[in-house]
Amino acid sequence: MVSSVELVNLTSSIYYQRKQPLIMSERRQQSWYVPLRVRFRSPAEQAQWEREHIPQPTLGDSHSLSLTGADVPLDVDIAAQRRTRQIKELLRLSNIMRTGLGLSEVLQQIVASTSACTGFRILVVHLIEEGSDLLSPYAFAGMSEENINVLRAVRRPVEQVLRLMRPEFRISQSYFISHEYVEDISDIVSVINKSVDDYQPGGWHPDDALIVPLFSPRQKKLLGFLSLDDPEDSKIPTLESIEVAELFANQAAIAIDNVRIFQENEAESQVLDKAIAALLNDVEQIQRGDLRVRIHSSHEKLQPLGEAINQMVEEFSGILGNVQMVTHAVDKHARDVQRSSDLLVRDASQQDLQVQHISHAIDEIAETMTRLSSSASELSRVVLEAVDVTLDGQSAVDRAVEGMSQVREASALSARIMKRLGESGQEINETILAITDLTTRMNLVALNAAIEATRAGEQGHGFVVIAQEIRTLAVNSAEAAKKVASHIRAIQRETTAISHSVEQNTLEAVKQTELVTQTGVAFDAISVVTEQMAGLVQGICAATDNQEQGSQQVVSAVEQIARMTSEITLHMRHMQQSLSQLVELTNSLRSRMAVFRIAER
Numbered sequence: 001m002v003s004s005v006e007l008v009n010l011t012s013s014i015y016y017q018r019k020q021p022l023i024m025s026e027r028r029q030q031s032w033y034v035p036l037r038v039r040f041r042s043p044a045e046q047a048q049w050e051r052e053h054i055p056q057p058t059l060g061d062s063h064s065l066s067l068t069g070a071d072v073p074l075d076v077d078i079a080a081q082r083r084t085r086q087i088k089e090l091l092r093l094s095n096i097m098r099t100g101l102g103l104s105e106v107l108q109q110i111v112a113s114t115s116a117c118t119g120f121r122i123l124v125v126h127l128i129e130e131g132s133d134l135l136s137p138y139a140f141a142g143m144s145e146e147n148i149n150v151l152r153a154v155r156r157p158v159e160q161v162l163r164l165m166r167p168e169f170r171i172s173q174s175y176f177i178s179h180e181y182v183e184d185i186s187d188i189v190s191v192i193n194k195s196v197d198d199y200q201p202g203g204w205h206p207d208d209a210l211i212v213p214l215f216s217p218r219q220k221k222l223l224g225f226l227s228l229d230d231p232e233d234s235k236i237p238t239l240e241s242i243e244v245a246e247l248f249a250n251q252a253a254i255a256i257d258n259v260r261i262f263q264e265n266e267a268e269s270q271v272l273d274k275a276i277a278a279l280l281n282d283v284e285q286i287q288r289g290d291l292r293v294r295i296h297s298s299h300e301k302l303q304p305l306g307e308a309i310n311q312m313v314e315e316f317s318g319i320l321g322n323v324q325m326v327t328h329a330v331d332k333h334a335r336d337v338q339r340s341s342d343l344l345v346r347d348a349s350q351q352d353l354q355v356q357h358i359s360h361a362i363d364e365i366a367e368t369m370t371r372l373s374s375s376a377s378e379l380s381r382v383v384l385e386a387v388d389v390t391l392d393g394q395s396a397v398d399r400a401v402e403g404m405s406q407v408r409e410a411s412a413l414s415a416r417i418m419k420r421l422g423e424s425g426q427e428i429n430e431t432i433l434a435i436t437d438l439t440t441r442m443n444l445v446a447l448n449a450a451i452e453a454t455r456a457g458e459q460g461h462g463f464v465v466i467a468q469e470i471r472t473l474a475v476n477s478a479e480a481a482k483k484v485a486s487h488i489r490a491i492q493r494e495t496t497a498i499s500h501s502v503e504q505n506t507l508e509a510v511k512q513t514e515l516v517t518q519t520g521v522a523f524d525a526i527s528v529v530t531e532q533m534a535g536l537v538q539g540i541c542a543a544t545d546n547q548e549q550g551s552q553q554v555v556s557a558v559e560q561i562a563r564m565t566s567e568i569t570l571h572m573r574h575m576q577q578s579l580s581q582l583v584e585l586t587n588s589l590r591s592r593m594a595v596f597r598i599a600e601r
Contacts, residue, residue: 054564082117086244089113093251103259107139107252111226114248118241120228125214125252126161127224133158135224142230159210161225174242179207193571197448203234210237212249218257224253279306291317331586338579345576348569354564359558366551373544380537390527397520404513411506418499425492432485439481442474 111123122142126135214223295306449467453460
C-alpha cells in the first residue's frame with residue numbers, strides 16, 4: 001500500500017523510468033483505451049502538503065483544462081437541477097452504504113451514479129489488492145460484458161498508474177492526462193473502440209484520460225483509482241465536473257473503508273469468537289476438574305484474562321496439591337490407626353473372652369482343688385488299702401508259683417510215660433509186621449504143598465486138606481495181625497496226640513509259671529510304688545489345701561482383670577467408631593478431590 005506522501009515521491013521518481021513496451025498491437029490505429037481513473041480524497045494535511053510541494057497547473061498552460069465559464073456555458077436552472085440530482089445521488093449512496101451490501105454492489109451503485117451525475121459514459125474502479133501492489137477491477141459502467149472480462153483478465157502493477165500522477169497533470173485531487181502524452185500510457189490495456197475521426201479539436205480526445213485516486217481517510221493510504229472516459233458532451237470536463245466526480249469517488253473511498261472496516265471487524269469478531277470458544281473449551285476442562293489445562297489465548301484482548309485464569313488455576317492447583325497431600329497423609333494415618341484400632345479392639349475382645357474363660361477356668365480350678373482335696377484324702381485311704389491288697393496278692397502269687405511248679409513236674413512225668421507208650425507201640429508194630437510176614441510165607445508153603453499133593457494123586461489128597469487148613473489159618477492169622485496193627489496204630493496216634501498235648505500243657509505250665517513269677521515281681525514293685533504313692537498322696541493333700549486357699553485369691557484378681565478388660569474394650573470400640581467416621585470423611589474428601597487433576601510437581 002502507498003501513503004499520500006509516498007505517492008507524490010513515487011510519481012516523481014518513476015517519471016524518468018523506462019517506458020513499458022506496447023501491450024496491444026495496433027492500439028494507436030484503433031484508439032481502444034479504457035484509462036484507469038480513480039478518485040483520491042486526501043485529508044487536510046495531505047492537501048496542505050501538496051499545495052506546498054506540488055506546483056498547481058495554471059489556466060494559461062496549454063496542457064491544462066480551460067475552466068472558465070465562457071468555455072462551458074450552462075443554463076442556471078439546468079445547473080441547479082444537476083446539483084440537486086447530484087446531492088440526491090450522494091444522499092442515496094450514503095444510505096446504500098448503510099444497507100450492508102457487499103463492496104462490489106456498493107461500488108457498482110457508485111459508478112452508476114457517478115456516470116449519471118458527471119456525464120461520463122464509461123467508468124471503472126480499480127482497487128489495490130490486499131497484500132500486493134496489483135490493481136484489480138471491481139466496478140464498471142458503460143462497458144460490455146466482453147470488455148469487462150478483458151479488463152478482469154489483466155492485473156497491472158500500481159506503479160503503471162502512479163507514474164502518471166505527475167504535478168503537471170493534476171487538477172484538484174484528480175489527474176488529467178492529455179492525449180499528447182499518450183506515450184506514457186501506452187502499456188495500459190484499452191478496450192474502447194472509438195475512432196480518432198470523431199475527435200473535435202479542443203474537445204475530449206479518445207486517448208485522453210482522467211483518473212481520480214481513492215484515498216482512505218481512515219488509514220491514510222491509497223486504495224485504488226476511479227477512471228472516467230467518454231463524456232457525453234465530448235468536452236474536456238470542467239473543474240466543477242471533476243470536483244463532482246471527486247465527491248462520488250470520496251463516497252467510493254468511504255464505502256471501501258466501511259466495507260473493509262466491516263470485514264476487519266468481522267474477521268476480528270471471528271478471531272475473537274474462536275479465541276473465546278477456545279478459552280471456553282479450556283475453562284470447561286478446568287471446570288470439569290482438569291487443572292493441568294493452561295489458557296493459551298492467541299488473541300491479545302484475551303491474553304490478560306488467560307494469564308489471570310492461569311495464575312488463579314496455578315495457585316488453586318498448588319492449594320489443591322497441598323490439600324491432596326495432606327488428605328492422603330491423613331487418610332493413610334487414619335487407615336493405619338484404624339487397622340491398629342481394629343487389631344486392638346479384636347485383641348481386647350479376645351482378651352476379654354480369654355479373661356472370662358480364665359475366670360471360669362479359675363473357678364473350675366478352685367472347685368477342682370476342693371474336690372481334689374477330698375479326693376486326695378480318699379486316695380490316701382485307698383492307697384493304704386491297696387498296700388494291704390498287694391501284700392495279699394503277693395502271698396497268692398507265691399502259692400500259685402508253687403502249684404505251677406507241681407503241675408509242670410506232673411506234666412513232665414506224663415510226657416515221659418506217653419513217650420514210653422509210643423516206643424512200646426512201635427515195638428508191637430514191628431512184631432506184627434514179622435507175624436504178617438510169617439503168615440505170608442505159611443500161605444506160600446501151603447500153596448506149594450497143595451500143588452505137590454495134587455501131583456501125588458490119591459496119596460496126596462489128605463495132605464491137600466491139611467495144606468488148605470494151613471492156608472486158612474495163615475489167612476486168618478494175617479487178618480488178625482492186620483487188626484492188631486490197626487489198633488496199635490490208633491493207639492500210637494492217640495498216644496502221639498496225648499503226648500503232644502502233654503508237651504503243650506507242659507509248655508503252657510512253664511509260661512504260666514513264668515507269668516506268675518513275673519506277677520510276683522510286679523506285686524513286689526507295686527508294693528514299693530504303693531508305699532511311695534501313700535507318701536505322695538499325703539503331700540498332695542497338704543498341697544491341695546494350700547492351692548485351694550490360693551485359688552480363691554486368683555479368682556478375685558481375675559474378676560478385677562475382667563472388669564478392667566471390659567472397660568478397655570468399650571473405650572477401644574468408641575475409638576474405632578471415631579476412626580471409622582474419620583476414614584469416611586477422608587474418603588468423601590478424596591472423592592471430591594478426585595475430580596481435580598493437577599500437574600505433577
